[in-house]
Amino acid sequence: MKIRSILLNLAVALIALIVLFPLVWMASVSFMPTGEAATFPPPLVPSRWTLEHYQDLFLNQGMGRYLWNSFALATLATILALSFTVPAGYAFAKLKFTGRERLFQFLVAALVVPAQIGTLPLFLMLKGMGLVNTYAGALVPWLASIFGLFLVRQYALSIPDEMLEAARIDGASEGQIFRRIVLPTLQPIIVTLGLFVFLGSWNDFLWPLIILTDQSNYTLPVALAALSREHVQDIELMMAGAVVTVAPVLILFLALQRYYIRGMLAGSVKG
Amino acid sequence: MTVADPAISAVRGSRGLAARERAAWGFVAPAMIAIGLFFALPVIAALLLSLTDFDIYALANLDNLRFVGLQNYERLMTNPLFWGAMKNTLTFAVLGVPLSIAASLAAAVILNARVVKWRPIWRVMFFAPYVTTLVATAVVWRYLLHTRYGVINWGLESIGLPAVDWLGQPSTSIPAILMFVVWKIFGYNMLIFLAVLQTVPDDLYEAARIDGAGPWKQFRHVTLPAIAPTMLLVSIISVASFFQLFAEPYVMTQGGPAQSTVTVLYFMYEEGFKWWNLGSASAVAFVLFLCILAITLVQLAVAKRVGAYQ
Numbered sequence: 001m002k003i004r005s006i007l008l009n010l011a012v013a014l015i016a017l018i019v020l021f022p023l024v025w026m027a028s029v030s031f032m033p034t035g036e037a038a039t040f041p042p043p044l045v046p047s048r049w050t051l052e053h054y055q056d057l058f059l060n061q062g063m064g065r066y067l068w069n070s071f072a073l074a075t076l077a078t079i080l081a082l083s084f085t086v087p088a089g090y091a092f093a094k095l096k097f098t099g100r101e102r103l104f105q106f107l108v109a110a111l112v113v114p115a116q117i118g119t120l121p122l123f124l125m126l127k128g129m130g131l132v133n134t135y136a137g138a139l140v141p142w143l144a145s146i147f148g149l150f151l152v153r154q155y156a157l158s159i160p161d162e163m164l165e166a167a168r169i170d171g172a173s174e175g176q177i178f179r180r181i182v183l184p185t186l187q188p189i190i191v192t193l194g195l196f197v198f199l200g201s202w203n204d205f206l207w208p209l210i211i212l213t214d215q216s217n218y219t220l221p222v223a224l225a226a227l228s229r230e231h232v233q234d235i236e237l238m239m240a241g242a243v244v245t246v247a248p249v250l251i252l253f254l255a256l257q258r259y260y261i262r263g264m265l266a267g268s269v270k271g
Numbered sequence: 272m273t274v275a276d277p278a279i280s281a282v283r284g285s286r287g288l289a290a291r292e293r294a295a296w297g298f299v300a301p302a303m304i305a306i307g308l309f310f311a312l313p314v315i316a317a318l319l320l321s322l323t324d325f326d327i328y329a330l331a332n333l334d335n336l337r338f339v340g341l342q343n344y345e346r347l348m349t350n351p352l353f354w355g356a357m358k359n360t361l362t363f364a365v366l367g368v369p370l371s372i373a374a375s376l377a378a379a380v381i382l383n384a385r386v387v388k389w390r391p392i393w394r395v396m397f398f399a400p401y402v403t404t405l406v407a408t409a410v411v412w413r414y415l416l417h418t419r420y421g422v423i424n425w426g427l428e429s430i431g432l433p434a435v436d437w438l439g440q441p442s443t444s445i446p447a448i449l450m451f452v453v454w455k456i457f458g459y460n461m462l463i464f465l466a467v468l469q470t471v472p473d474d475l476y477e478a479a480r481i482d483g484a485g486p487w488k489q490f491r492h493v494t495l496p497a498i499a500p501t502m503l504l505v506s507i508i509s510v511a512s513f514f515q516l517f518a519e520p521y522v523m524t525q526g527g528p529a530q531s532t533v534t535v536l537y538f539m540y541e542e543g544f545k546w547w548n549l550g551s552a553s554a555v556a557f558v559l560f561l562c563i564l565a566i567t568l569v570q571l572a573v574a575k576r577v578g579a580y581q
Binding site for chain 1: 422
């Protein structure tokens with residue numbers, strides 16, 4: 001029994017080491033003087049701590065601009081996605097309207113279509129609308145989140161009908177019911193979905209790579225990918241860039257991990 | 272607020288219904304319009320686009336657009352680069368799915384043991400790579416896998432093994448990328464497995480122990496049967512996600528060496544946005560879609576057979 005306990009705790013420690021090492025190494029190398037990481041054996045701790053790569057990124061490589069683009073786009077995507085999907089998810093769960101069943105079946109069927117299929121025509125469409133290389137173009141796919149709609153609907157099903165009915169008898173309009181009763185009840189799933197969208201937009205790569213053609217509009221992942229082709233040899237600079245990209249989402253996730261994990265399990269285990 | 276006359280109440284009720292219908296459409300319409308415009312329409316347009324020779328000339332002037340029937344598909348079927356991309360994608364899936372599921376399951380079983388300390392902390396920590404930015408961690412792993420200065424080769428050499436040119440030769444480029452992918456995603460399925468494992472009553476393990484079953488037998492006869500339906504479905508879902516690899520090869524190898532890490536989605540991206548053969552790229556997108564659809568149909572059939580999964 002004792003041996004089993006020791007072995008299991010050792011195994012956990014080993015997994016933790018493998019999981020954490022790349023992230024800790026990334027942070028450590030970002031503080032090393034130029035060229036130090038390109039030596040053998042690879043040093044694990046900086047011989048001299050320096051912020052020069054962060055300075056270089058923000059002063060010469062336009063990192064501040066990319067950070068702002070990522071932050072602004074993720075925030076706007078979150079607001080837009082929530083304001084489109086939350087009312088719709090609630091209506092599909094709790095309001096009867098003609099065509100509901102048929103629309104719902106259409107959405108279920110659409111769930112199996114990967115969004116990448118429409119990438120090329122969507123690009124041409126937005127090009128025709130003059131939205132290539134704009135924030136609006138980058139935000140468009142977040143408006144059409146079928147997954148988000150389902151997540152909200154699933155949660156809204158648990159709102160008791162009696163509560164809505166009672167408000168209606170008291171003369172509340174549907175808009176008032178939505179604002180005063182439904183939104184507060186849906187608060188946990190709104191946080192979860194908002195977190196999903198924010199992280200999803202921040203981490204997204206293929207669509208911003210296609211639609212944001214001008215360097216001044218790049219998000220962090222697109223900028224980092226371009227930077228890594230240009231500065232392959234500058235390991236320390238690249239690691240500083242990776243830290244700037246990863247740290248915000250990692251901190252956000254750790255702060256709100258309860259909401260994230262609960263929503264993730266609700267979305268996948270119940271299927 | 273009391274209603275005396277049934278006729279009045281009926282009128283009020285129907286008025287209420289009409290108002291509710293209008294309100295419901297108000298709630299649903301923005302999302303449905305967005306889905307129709309920015310999802311359904313492009314998907315249908317992709318099918319039509321794949322039947323044309325839309326290229327850089329058509330991009331400049333639509334008069335150059337011609338309807339070519341299934342020619343794009345025929346040309347794909349005889350294109351060795353496309354078949355190479357299909358083969359690479361399949362290799363990623365065939366190696367990656369069992370590898371990532373095994374890692375997820377092992378971590379879940381270990382974390383499910385009561386003797387392990389600080390379990391909630393490990394749970395969150397092991398999941399954390401999943402939420403990190405793919406491009407950034409792929410850049411980190413490119414350096415960890417570096418032939419001369421990489422930590423992984425340093426580890427190999429310090430236990431007396433030869434250094435490997437991980438991302439520089441076709442035979443190891445896919446396994447190298449897979450190491451990164453498994454590191455990044457295993458926490459996701461681990462959480463799903465953990466949720467299922469926590470529904471297995473402790474009595475079952477107790478009974479097995481009394482019957483003299485060791486850890487391996489307990490795993491085989493208690494854990495595995497409990498988790499088998501979930502495992503099956505999770506693997507099929509994973510296949511679909513391995514079919515959509517793109518940023519990993521884009522950042523780590525740019526499809527190389529010798530095209531060995533060009534995936535179907537990477538091929539589509541290059542065909543469409545590097546060479547501007549949008550017609551042919553749409554055909555690639557549709558073949559990808561059919562593959563994923565086939566996998567999903569298998570998934571639904573399996574789900575029906577094993578019953579509702581949790």
